[in-house]
Amino acid sequence: MIDFTLTEEQELFQKAAREFAETKIAPHVPEMEETGQSWDPVIKELGAGEMMAITIPEQYGGLGLGYTVRMLALEEIARISVATAMMMQVGGLGIDPIVLFGTEEQKEKYLPGLATGERFATVAVTEPTGGSDPKGCRTTYKKQNGSYVLNGRKCFITNSHIADVQVVLALDEDNPEAYSTFILEKEMDGFEPTHIEHKIGMRGCNTGEIEMKDCVVPAENLLGPEGKGMRVSMTAISESGRAGMIGCALGLQTACLEAAIKFANERILYGKPISRLQAQQFKIAEIKIDLEAGRLLGYRASATHDKGERAGNEYAVAKYFTTEAAQKAAKMAADIHGGYGCMEEYPVTRYVRDSFVLGPSAGTSDIMKVIVSRWALS
Ligand SMILES: Cc1cc2nc3c(=O)[nH]c(=O)nc-3n(C[C@H](O)[C@H](O)[C@H](O)COP(=O)(O)OP(=O)(O)OC[C@H]3O[C@@H](n4cnc5c(N)ncnc54)[C@H](O)[C@@H]3O)c2cc1C
Incomplete structure (x- = not known):
């Protein structure tokens, strides 16, 4: 049976993550972008908001909630700040190999501090x-x-x-x-x-x-x-690493969609909002179609992962699709802004810049195609 609904627990965490991002992360974004150095306060917030604890088992101070919850949380945080989501996602990449391959002593030594954000990875x-x-x-x-x-x-x-x-x-x-x-x-x-x-x-x-x-x-x-270090490092990158980049990409696409709709409704040309022009409506439709499709691909992969099954191939499909779609969404949202899409005071310019960084992280689009073609041809 295919069930497309989130569990109550997943929905609650998603809601909490949205509120967390809007109240705790958003105030730091201008300074982070300006100086590139607002890491400490943001790390403290991620720890206090239990964002680093999501995939850590409960016996080591974590929440033990799994990869779908982590993807949903990253999506909400990336909607506000892709930079923050990236710090959190790679922080998790330092955590996961310890959860998966660590000795009991290593887990007890490192995981509790990493769960609270007292230490970062x-x-x-x-x-x-x-x-x-x-x-x-x-x-x-x-x-x-x-x-x-x-x-x-x-x-x-x-x-x-x-x-x-x-x-x-x-x-x-x-x-x-x-x-x-x-x-x-x-x-x-x-x-x-x-x-x-x-x-x-x-x-x-x-x-x-x-x-x-x-x-x-x-x-x-x-x-x-x-x-066996290649397996230890690459298992984390090919699964939770790509899961994290998918969350970042979905959040950026959501931000692009919201910025595009807001501008299209506010910008008046020919005596009416440009959201009434079909060419602009179609750009918004394309961003939305890619976002909906990307969510299905991403959540399918994370749900497979949460069941304890290998999900590397599904993650490769979703990582390719969502990071490419995020670049397309950022360009289309900027296009809708006309000349304002080149002006730094509009967040859409940040989305364009951020969208370029999603591609190579945790494996380029070419590498995703190498994985997917191997899967298709096997
Ligand atoms: C913002 C950011 C954060 C990152 N964070 C981390 C991190 O925390 N830890 C970490 O270890 N790494 C990190 N990386 C590194 C990232 O994983 C690499 O950039 C990525 O794997 C690509 O490697 P490369 O940059 O050396 O490019 P190269 O591997 O040199 O690739 C160059 C080009 O060749 C193409 N190419 C390579 N192999 C093939 C192939 N088999 N078939 C077809 N084309 C191919 C690539 O797609 C690319 O277009 C980060 C990268 C970025 C940009």
Whole structure:
């Protein structure tokens, strides 16, 4: 049986997330966009609003509510600030591998603080040698005196300078086939966040580089089995990472739709609102059609994931569709604004900039097509 209705619990959280975004996040948006540095207050809000706790099991201080709830919450937050949703989404990407692959000790040590937002996380896989090809990873580890020593550099890391806990993929210095994943803490000797990027969009969300120079990581911070690190890191990216980007894209599409309708109803030409012009109505219809279709694809994938089944293929379809649709929605909403769509005081200009950043994060549209074509041809 196909049931398209949200559960009461999902609806309640969705409503709470909308109120949270409108009252707690919206006031920070102008400063975040202006300075790109309003991370601390926003992180505190995300923690206090229990947004970081959604997928963490209850026994570790979380809510244990699953990926559909997380997608709904991200959608509501991205409607107000895609930058904030991105910080939350990648924060969750640092959490998920610990939930999925962590030892009991690791879960007890890290998850309660990450659930409350007292500590924040990220995942660091991408390197200058290419994000689409994680096997191009050049960060190395070697065993030394019962610990691991890491050396290398990661780039394009969301929350690079604010994350206390960083889940890092590295290659065995003595075995070019063996990758392992480690939990690093920002206080560890030899670990340093370095360059900060200036992005076209999502300006209030920190993206940057981290460096490991003879960084000594205790043996107990190996995450998952040694040599299986690719699975540990990529499971989180291909499932909760793409789920999160879908939530961000749906929220941005909703913001575009609302901005387009508001402007079209207010702008008077030929003595009437331009919402009466069929060409403008059709743009609004296209944004709405894509949003409705994207929601079905996204929620189907997250519902599959929530049932405990693999959802990587469904997420790839939905990630491709929604992030491409978000770019289209932002352009159409800006077009409806005419010349005002080029003026910074209109939020639609931010939506255009933010929409470009959705594509590469958690895998480009080309990579989504690689996954989908493999699925279709299998
Ligand atoms: C805002 C932002 C935040 C990010 N946050 C994180 C993070 O927190 N942690 C992290 O680890 N990474 C993060 N990333 C990195 C992101 O995952 C990579 O940018 C992405 O995987 C693409 O890698 P790349 O930028 O090196 O491009 P490349 O891999 O060099 O790709 C270049 C081009 O080649 C195409 N291409 C690559 N392979 C194929 C193929 N097989 N077939 C066809 N075309 C192909 C791509 O689609 C793209 O058009 C972030 C990126 C951005 C932009």
